[in-house]
Amino acid sequence: MTDAQNPQGTPDAGAPSAAPAEQAAPQQPPQQAQPGASAPAGTPQPGQGQGHGRPPGQGQFRSHGGGGRPGGGRGPGGGGGRFGRPREGGGPGGPGGPRKGKRQYFRKKKVCRFCVDKVDFIDYKKVETLTPFIQERGKILPRRMTGTCSRHQRWLNVAIKHARNIALLPFATEL
Amino acid sequence: MEERLYDLIFICRPATPEEEVTKITQTLEHAATERGGKIEKSENWGTKRMAYRVAKSREGIYVYLQIKGTHGDMMKELERRLKVAEPVVKFQTIRLDEEMKRQKKLSDARAKKLARRPKRPAPEQQQTAQQAG
Numbered sequence: 001m002t003d004a005q006n007p008q009g010t011p012d013a014g015a016p017s018a019a020p021a022e023q024a025a026p027q028q029p030p031q032q033a034q035p036g037a038s039a040p041a042g043t044p045q046p047g048q049g050q051g052h053g054r055p056p057g058q059g060q061f062r063s064h065g066g067g068g069r070p071g072g073g074r075g076p077g078g079g080g081g082r083f084g085r086p087r088e089g090g091g092p093g094g095p096g097g098p099r100k101g102k103r104q105y106f107r108k109k110k111v112c113r114f115c116v117d118k119v120d121f122i123d124y125k126k127v128e129t130l131t132p133f134i135q136e137r138g139k140i141l142p143r144r145m146t147g148t149c150s151r152h153q154r155w156l157n158v159a160i161k162h163a164r165n166i167a168l169l170p171f172a173t174e175l
Numbered sequence: 176m177e178e179r180l181y182d183l184i185f186i187c188r189p190a191t192p193e194e195e196v197t198k199i200t201q202t203l204e205h206a207a208t209e210r211g212g213k214i215e216k217s218e219n220w221g222t223k224r225m226a227y228r229v230a231k232s233r234e235g236i237y238v239y240l241q242i243k244g245t246h247g248d249m250m251k252e253l254e255r256r257l258k259v260a261e262p263v264v265k266f267q268t269i270r271l272d273e274e275m276k277r278q279k280k281l282s283d284a285r286a287k288k289l290a291r292r293p294k295r296p297a298p299e300q301q302q303t304a305q306q307a308g
Contacts, residue, residue: 118285121278124269125184125239138226166184166267167225167235174227 110147114156122155124162130169134160138170180215180275181242181250185257185266186235189222199260200238203253210252212244230264241271 113132114122122129133141133148133156140160143153163169183203187196196219204214220237229235244250250268257266 120281120285121274125182162267162269164226167186167227167229167265170226172227 112147112149112152114152115149122159124159127168130160130163138172178243178245179270180272182269182271183240183242185238185263187262188264189232189234191262195262196236206252207242207249210246210249212242212249215243216241
């Protein structure tokens with residue numbers, strides 16, 4: 001390392017003109033930053049290119065954005081590409097995938113519990129009936145979580161708010 | 176004037192003696208009946224843990240009243256009394272008659288539907304019986 005720096009250092013020192021010194025100055029910091037013994041083998045810029053030879057290739061597959069990144073950032077970026085690739089490859093890779101995928105995501109249809117029980121009136125005083133529809137922190141759960149129908153959700157909202165007012169249910173949990 | 180149904184819940188401090196709570200409820204009931212109201216339900220739920228802190232305590236004595244009345248002034252008077260009553264920390268009055276009207280309408284419609292329904296399966300059963308025969 002020290003041997004590699006010295007030979008380059010001497011020509012820089014030897015050059016009297018200002019322009020070469022300025023050119024040399026940007027080259028030196030990358031050399032110092034690279035701790036490995038591979039640095040003296042070649043000039044710094046090709047060295048960086050060899051070190052991250054694979055990631056740019058992946059970057060082309062993924063997107064054009066990877067090429068613009070600094071050398072240091074490419075390492076992890078390339079890693080992300082390795083993980084990201086199978087995901088992206090999976091979509092077009094299996095032509096039947098997307099169509100089947102929708103069916104694979106089939107969930108059991110949620111049914112409004114109040115409709116099942118044929119509830120015509122949600123009593124705010126019965127806390128047991130309301131608690132399944134609030135979060136631990138006291139938030140009202142959305143319809144998409146509980147499957148309640150719109151009509152019953154409306155009644156439920158009112159009932160929960162009445163119950164909150166009279167301290168049967170929390171507005172928000174406190175310690 | 177149409178009749179209105181109200182729910183009235185009030186919470187007393189947990190330290191208030193039993194007699195005082197009953198006294199308050201009695202005065203409220205009295206005030207309601209005086210103004211043409213009718214007490215439908217009167218329940219003392221006892222000391223309950225509240226969901227959040229009210230008046231620096233997490234417990235309170237809940238009393239529940241259901242009152243039928245014709246004048247809005249009645250509830251106004253009850254609320255005024257609750258505000259004045261020292262041991263009462265929280266109260267809530269809710270008008271219920273419209274909800275109940277809606278509920279009755281829905282349950283009536285359901286009952287009608289149910290009454291109509293038994294006629295339908297009957298022919299199906301006959302058909303199946305014929306098929307079986």
